[in-house]
Amino acid sequence: MNWDQFFVPYEQTVTELKVKLRGLREQYEQDGENSPIEFVTGRVKSQASIEEKIIRRHLDESRLALDLQDIAGVRVMTKYVEDVYRVVELLRERSDFQILEERDYVMNAKPSGYRSYHIVIEYPVQMYHGEKKVLAEIQVRTIAMNVWATIEHDLRYKHGNELPADMAEQLTSLADENFEWDQRVSEIRAAE
Amino acid sequence: MNWDQFFVPYEQTVTELKVKLRGLREQYEQDGENSPIEFVTGRVKSQASIEEKIIRRHLDESRLALDLQDIAGVRVMTKYVEDVYRVVELLRERSDFQILEERDYVMNAKPSGYRSYHIVIEYPVQMYHGEKKVLAEIQVRTIAMNVWATIEHDLRYKHGNELPADMAEQLTSLADENFEWDQRVSEIRAAE
């Protein structure tokens, strides 16, 4: 398998989505409106991480493009919880990709405490031999949720992807407090 | 007129087109194929230059988006004359914009000696309040044609946009030699 070739449409998808979503923020600013988008990041899943999933989930290499929905991943961070839903609305109204699936882990956190709004899209990339539809995952979360996810990811990674039970528990409770914090921010802001 | 707001969709169009066309080059490289695209540049017409055109051509500010087709401009440079037409073919096959007009100044140079293939497209930009169709001009030319155009533009600019007759004549003859040079390159290449 030629991985460099495999990644080309995914790299392109991530690059285009970043440029498009960052452009929205710019538009809000020029209009003097407050942007629900604070910043945007993106990454293509690493070869090592894909190979690990192939083994763990018994995936077929020829079906990777269908079975892995997050090879291309883009993250949109918002200041406020309510802005997560403004971004979701913005994404639903776009005509440059199709939404295949939405999962609201903001209101329904994962057992770990993880919160984010996940949207799987089908994005058409123009290759030199024609259009190719690529699956991509857009995660929308507040900057506070992103802090927790960054730290949880880092600590999990250092423990070989498996957190000790007590550490996992403490992190879940940090996630809960984090969300309460986010909600108090929204209350302060609404009281303006 | 709020120019900063006016330019937002044009800036976005140029950014997206640059990212898309540069991505093609990357794809050719990963496939081990020779890319017809050598490099890509882009620019949005300056406010000063638009205002000058409004006056000179008696344009109506409210119709700028229709009357000026090159507010958003992207340039694709190729190594060889024959690659200009490979790029044109690539652009025709894309499904992310509509081609409105093509003008072949490569085979039919302008009186000044200028050569380039011009394509006017209608490009859909996703704004936060919906899709907006933007006109943009894509110019395709060899890197040698681009050298001449760069120098002619620079000398013309220094003479207040109006070249002295003898200088214009000499530049036209430099353009002709430039094109013969390009054709000899193609012959050498074809003889391989």
Place this chain on the structure above:
Amino acid sequence: MNWDQFFVPYEQTVTELKVKLRGLREQYEQDGENSPIEFVTGRVKSQASIEEKIIRRHLDESRLALDLQDIAGVRVMTKYVEDVYRVVELLRERSDFQILEERDYVMNAKPSGYRSYHIVIEYPVQMYHGEKKVLAEIQVRTIAMNVWATIEHDLRYKHGNELPADMAEQLTSLADENFEWDQRVSEIRAAE
């Protein structure tokens, strides 16, 4: 005063510092080391904001480059509080700029609750007519501190730069909780 010209060395300083500090992160990654730098942002103070300061502080336009230390500003975000000090150490060891001043608002928060480590540097930019020394401010903070600062800035901005007293108080208490949260993260991490 020609503001576009005025900003050139500041824009250049911010661009160079961003590229340099992001490069460090890349180096840690290639070495398989955990990077104390999570991400880096930068901005040049806006003309409007400088003009507002000139009036409010009775500054002399000819002394701006000396009296305003944060026209060029770069921010380094870390995952952990202890990484703030690793970054400060890194900055102290560099030989491409001089540190003029350090202020530790991480351990000694401002009355508002704001936390960050501030470093004022003198950075030599190479202009075409020679070297020019530019003052710049580097702020180092955790990603959690950055969340609070982002939200406080946004709410303050919406209230014309002056927060209502009760809102200011609530934000200070959110800052305190935020810092406790950061410290618990450090404890969990240290217990590994």
Place this chain on the structure above:
Amino acid sequence: MNWDQFFVPYEQTVTELKVKLRGLREQYEQDGENSPIEFVTGRVKSQASIEEKIIRRHLDESRLALDLQDIAGVRVMTKYVEDVYRVVELLRERSDFQILEERDYVMNAKPSGYRSYHIVIEYPVQMYHGEKKVLAEIQVRTIAMNVWATIEHDLRYKHGNELPADMAEQLTSLADENFEWDQRVSEIRAAE
């Protein structure tokens, strides 16, 4: 040998030099001056190309950083031949690197017809464990010389790095004509 680690300071050097030299162009523009710098590119030599040189020139892996002066390479393109020397002057006056060597292949073309001004510098990169001096090569040439070099490189590459004698001869004569063309441009410009 860990190539990814090996390349880190070279990648960093190229990134910093590109940002610095592009900044100069920006400065000329804001000053309303004509910039001798038209555009800047950069690349790090590929692993394959270094390994090929190790074999061909019997190099010692431990001495690569000393024996290969162009692992980090930056190219500055100018519109006019006389601007090549303005850029060389600019580079000589900078205090952020040391010039080790200069070779003028503009006035003294290589037998192939190749023209460019080569400067080898020693550039200090700040790594996280201290400063590291890196050799880098800056090539300065007109955009016309760059066209010829691009085409010659492409044709040579397709012939396994060894051009057939008649093709090499034809390319040399194209290089000579190219230089005459460049000189006529300078004459037209001087006659202004």
